[in-house]
Amino acid sequence: MPEDADLKGKVSGSNNEHRLMSSYIPYAFAATLVFGLMLLQLNIEHLLKINPTLNYARFMVMIEGSTVTHLQEIATPWLTYSSAFIYLIGFSCLLICTFLIFAYKKDERNLQEFSIAFTLIYLIAYPFYILFPVDVTSKTLPNMAPLLYTLDPSIVHFVRICDPTLDNCFPSLHAALSLMAMLLIVSRTEHIGFKAIAVAIAVAITIAIQFTILYLGIHWITDMIGGIMLAFTSYYIATRYREHIVGWSGKIDLKNEHGMEKE
Template structure:
């Protein structure tokens, strides 16, 4: 999907111009120094979040604390069963399409945004994007550990866990990254997809890419409710987190990095 999208959505002249610029400015040394640390950062934070099952078990066994707050019940008291309207009409074809968008469309949007900025040599924007991604993961991590909220399909009357009922393969795959199906608040699917969309809309000039990003992002928001996964509260929190991370990464990234290099240069001189 990434390869097809790159050659379909990025015009040949645009690729040629950007790639020639990249060849002049990017070599292995600069890639290792400029890009690799950010890939390592977001990879580390991602793996940290996905290791939460181990963290939770350690907390329960070592510290003897209980994390069974049944927070989904309190969210239900706040927003009611509004999410159930997304399953007023269910259809096998719609369920398969929604599952594809939720799993592959979401991953594609995040990775292609990264690949696009890398391949077009927009390194500053690429760094801002990876920092924003890492910020979202780090903010969500303590919520997933200490305030688990179970998916709507397992707690809300009238809502079925369509994604988890689709196939044992999907269920086992989802359980590998969310062992207890309680990583709801905030919604990472909402936060990360909206973040990628913001970067594509405001930091690119390709109309086709912008249209695709908006379409996929809106489709993802539908799937998180239709498939019986997220609450509206999770969605709102995801939007706020996406806006905050985009603002901080684009406004303060350069200031922080410049300050870091000034301190490093001062240390070298000393």
């Protein structure tokens, strides 16, 4: 009997892990697809015959002028290097660690919400990058220094992978994704023993990111506001309609399985 119970426990655990993996794989795949679209941005713009000189940065100047340039009045080498670290490394760590925490806890609900919100942010932002290109502030404002891009040539090469012409400004993905991850950590980690530490770190990184995207000569204030609105929108949809989205996705998978069985 003990051996049978142990075997059943292993089988049950294996089924739970398989169920957990299958629950968020469709959303991870969707996010990967969007990354692919980002890499193909220039090809898509050419296919749609978008004018390569099209740019709406002038409207940003009309809205907020050169207000963002005042942040660089406090510029120091230390502040620039630490801001670049937060922008490149801190941002990535926040997203990856949020995902890993939920995965480690085998929290299916939070994994689904994170995946849905993450994908929504990219899907909503992408059409703006194609149809509403806005140059970075350091490329538009004469008094704005390109602090991030002048640190090292490899940084520019890395950034251009997802932003080939440095005009994917509105809305800010850094603002949207960091705030979305923070909202999930703050509201969905009641069962985690180190919640206070996790929340404090997430809040600190998110606030720092909002500063760095402006200070480094990348985003407009309007971009940041757009990213914040996008974060709250995607968070609301993911947390409010998760069951409907998961159920709809499950029906599609079920139909595909039946189709394969018939074949």
